[in-house]
Amino acid sequence: MIARVIYLHGFASSAQSSKAQFFAARFAELGLPMVTPDLNAPDFSTLTVTRMLGEVDRTIAQGAPGPVVLMGSSLGGFLAWHAAARLAAVPDYPVSQLVLMAPAVTFGRTRQDDFGLGVIDAWERNGTRDFFHYGDNALRPLHYEFYRDALTYPADDAQVQVPTLVFQGMQDEVVKPQGVIDFCQGRPNVSLRLLQDGHQLQAHLDEMWLDTRAFLGC
Numbered sequence: 001m002i003a004r005v006i007y008l009h010g011f012a013s014s015a016q017s018s019k020a021q022f023f024a025a026r027f028a029e030l031g032l033p034m035v036t037p038d039l040n041a042p043d044f045s046t047l048t049v050t051r052m053l054g055e056v057d058r059t060i061a062q063g064a065p066g067p068v069v070l071m072g073s074s075l076g077g078f079l080a081w082h083a084a085a086r087l088a089a090v091p092d093y094p095v096s097q098l099v100l101m102a103p104a105v106t107f108g109r110t111r112q113d114d115f116g117l118g119v120i121d122a123w124e125r126n127g128t129r130d131f132f133h134y135g136d137n138a139l140r141p142l143h144y145e146f147y148r149d150a151l152t153y154p155a156d157d158a159q160v161q162v163p164t165l166v167f168q169g170m171q172d173e174v175v176k177p178q179g180v181i182d183f184c185q186g187r188p189n190v191s192l193r194l195l196q197d198g199h200q201l202q203a204h205l206d207e208m209w210l211d212t213r214a215f216l217g218c
Contacts, residue, residue, distance in 0.1 A: 002069055003065070003066025004069070005032060005033070005069045006071070007020050007036040008056065008073070008079050010104075012131050012133045012140070013073070014038065014040065014135025015135075023212075024036065034071075037058075037059040039076070039079070040133075041055070044141075045128070045142055045143055046145070047142060048146055049146070049150045050149050056070075057087075067094050068095050069097045069216060070095055070099075071099040072098070072101070074175060077103025077105065078103055078104040078153075080100060081155055084098055085159050085160050096162060096163075097164070097215065098162060098163070098164040098165070099167075100164065101201055103166060103168075103180065106155070106176065106183065108150050126144075128143050128144065155183070164189055165215045166192045167195060167201060167208050168181070168192065169194075169198050169201050170194055170195065171198045172198055173199065177194070180192070181194075195207070
C-alpha cells in the first residue's frame with residue numbers, strides 16, 4: 001500500500017509547475033497525498049545536486065513510514081533515480097516505485113549535450129551563469145559549483161532495482177531521446193513509454209496519468 005507520492009520538479013522549475021499540479025489533483029481524487037518539495041530552497045544561486053538530494057531525504061523522513069513513490073521530471077527524474085539508490089537500505093521509508101518523465105539520466109556525460117556548445121566552458125570561467133527560472137519567470141544566477149557537483153553523480157553508477165516507469169518525448173530537445181532509450185535498455189526493472197511530444201510532455205498528461213495509475217496499481 002503506497003503511503004505517499006513525492007514529486008520532484010525539474011531544473012529552474014518549481015513546486016507549482018503545471019505537471020506537479022496536474023498529478024497532485026489526480027492523486028487527490030484517489031485520496032493519495034502527493035508532496036512536492038521546493039528543490040530551489042533556500043537560494044537558487046547556490047543550488048547543488050547534493051543539496052537537492054538532502055532535501056529529498058528530509059521530505060521522505062518527515063512523513064509517516066511506509067512505501068514511497070518518487071516521481072520526477074527532467075532533472076527531478078535524475079534526482080529520483082539517485083534518491084532511490086540512496087534509500088535502498090532504509091527499511092522505514094522504502095521507495096517502492098519510480099515514475100520518471102524525460103529524466104536527465106545522461107546529465108554530466110558530455111559538456112556540449114548538457115547545455116550547448118561552449119556554455120559549460122564559459123560558465124566555468126565566469127563562475128556564475130544566468131538561467132531563466134520558470135518558477136520565478138525571470139533570469140537567476142547559478143554558481144558553476146552546481147555543475148561541478150553534478151558530475152559526481154553519474155546515473156549509470158546508481159544501483160536501482162525498484163520498478164520504474166519512464167516517459168520520454170521523441171521531439172525532446174532538452175533531454176535527448178536516444179540517451180534515455182540507451183539508458184533504459186538492459187535494465188529489466190525499467191519500462192519505457194515513447195511519446196510523440198516535446199520535453200514538457202503537455203500533450204500526453206492524461207495518457208501518462210492512466211499509465212501511471214495502472215503501473216502503481218492505485
